[in-house]
Amino acid sequence: NxxxxxxxxxxxxxxxxxxxxxxxxxxxxxxxxxxxxxxxxxxxxxxxxxxxxxxxxxxxxxxxxxxxxxxxxxxxxxxxxxxxxxxxxxxxxxNPSEFMLSGRAEMASGSVVVCAMEGTRPVLLEIQALVCRTNFGMPRRTAAGLDYNRVNLLMAVLEKRMNLPLSGYDAYVNIAGGIRLNEPAADLGIVLSVFSSYKNLPIPEKTVAFGEVGLGGEVRSVTMPEQRIQEAKKLGFQTCIVPWVVKQSLGETDGIEVIGVKHIREAVDVI
The missing domain is CATH 3.40.50.300 (P-loop containing nucleotide triphosphate hydrolases)
Structure with a gap:
């Protein structure tokens, strides 16, 4: 009543x-x-x-x-x-990974594939970045599908640890397909996509990356690396950039080259 x-x-x-x-x-x-x-x-x-x-x-x-x-x-x-x-x-x-990567541009700068975990299911997603010189006093930053503050933090790490003058550039970061991602494992992908767009340097399309990035530029370990690498291998990726700690703990990974990096500077050298 x-x-x-x-x-x-x-x-x-x-x-x-x-x-x-x-x-x-x-x-x-x-x-x-x-x-x-x-x-x-x-x-x-x-x-x-x-x-x-x-x-x-x-x-x-x-x-x-x-x-x-x-x-x-x-x-x-x-x-x-x-x-x-x-x-x-x-x-x-x-196969959500294949669905999310459909229509991906070939040899385009600022594009990198990351492997995120949705529960226990690995999903490959494309992170896109566009970095261009600003026409205003205050650079514009946009993040679609990612945490805006996290993107700003990683760009500050790039500016400090890699000496990139990003304070004078606009930056637009997007996850293709409209999905939202809040996992720290996407940090390395964001850093590589921003660097790739700034240098206008395409990342090899058969490369996937994942890892958490600290304020010192170090690349830290993430959970469930074996499942992420197997998902990338299943979709035909040939190179996987992972934290060095993850590389040390892995066994044999036939069919895909796994490269361990300790710092974002080493990850940039790989691409």
């Missing part, structure tokens, strides 16, 4: 649905809408009561959709499902 959408009404209604689901041994999907911040609207008590919370994400300008589990009471949330919206409906994307 309480007001529509109140905490007590949501809690009691969900409890009735839960009792029905367990009594009849059926699955019940409760569909809610999402706020501008990307969270489920209404009281959070709903998310605490249910067994699983699934987010169906996607950009209106992109054809792909991602089904992501953010809570699973009886299993892991480290898996995602990638789907493509076609005329006949939602079709599962069997």
């Amino acid at each position: 309480s007001a529509p959408g109140s905490v007590s009404q949501v809690r009691e209604s969900t409890n009735i649905l839960m009792q029905l689901a367990k009594g009849l041994d059926v699955s019940v999907f409760i569909v809610g809408h999402v706020t501008k911040e990307g969270t489920v609207a209404g009281p959070r008590v709903l998310e605490h009561m249910v067994d699983t919370v699934l987010y169906f994400e996607g950009d209106r300008h992109a054809s792909y959709r991602i089904l992501r589990g953010v809570k699973n009471r009886f299993g892991s949330t480290n898996e995602i499902g990638v789907f493509e919206m076609r005329r006949e409906g939602l079709i599962q994307v069997e």
Whole structure:
């Protein structure tokens, strides 16, 4: 009898649905809408009561959709499902890496492929950078799909440790395909793409890179390197630039050349 959408009404209604689901041994999907911040609207008590919370994400300008589990009471949330919206409906994307890299330009400066982890699934993504001299007193910086502050930090590392005068240049960094990436393993790819665009030096297209970059310019280790390298090998990449620590811990890697680097200066020398 309480007001529509109140905490007590949501809690009691969900409890009735839960009792029905367990009594009849059926699955019940409760569909809610999402706020501008990307969270489920209404009281959070709903998310605490249910067994699983699934987010169906996607950009209106992109054809792909991602089904992501953010809570699973009886299993892991480290898996995602990638789907493509076609005329006949939602079709599962069997190989997300190949889908994300389709249409990649050949021998273009400022383009590098990185391997990110979506849960336990490695996904290859293309990072693009465009660096050009600014026409204003304050250079313009744009980051699409990446953390803006992280891009600024890595550009400061490049300026200090590699003596690049980036303070007089505009920089636009983008992840092709419209996906968002917040993993530190993309740091090395961002650094290489910015350097490549600044020098107008194309990176070999069969090269993939991943690693976290510290403020001293050092390249640090990341998680699950074997899975990342296997994914790159599966898609035909020939060279993989990784942190030196990762290279030391790896066994035999037939079919792909793995190059370990300790500093971004060594990574730049490789390309």
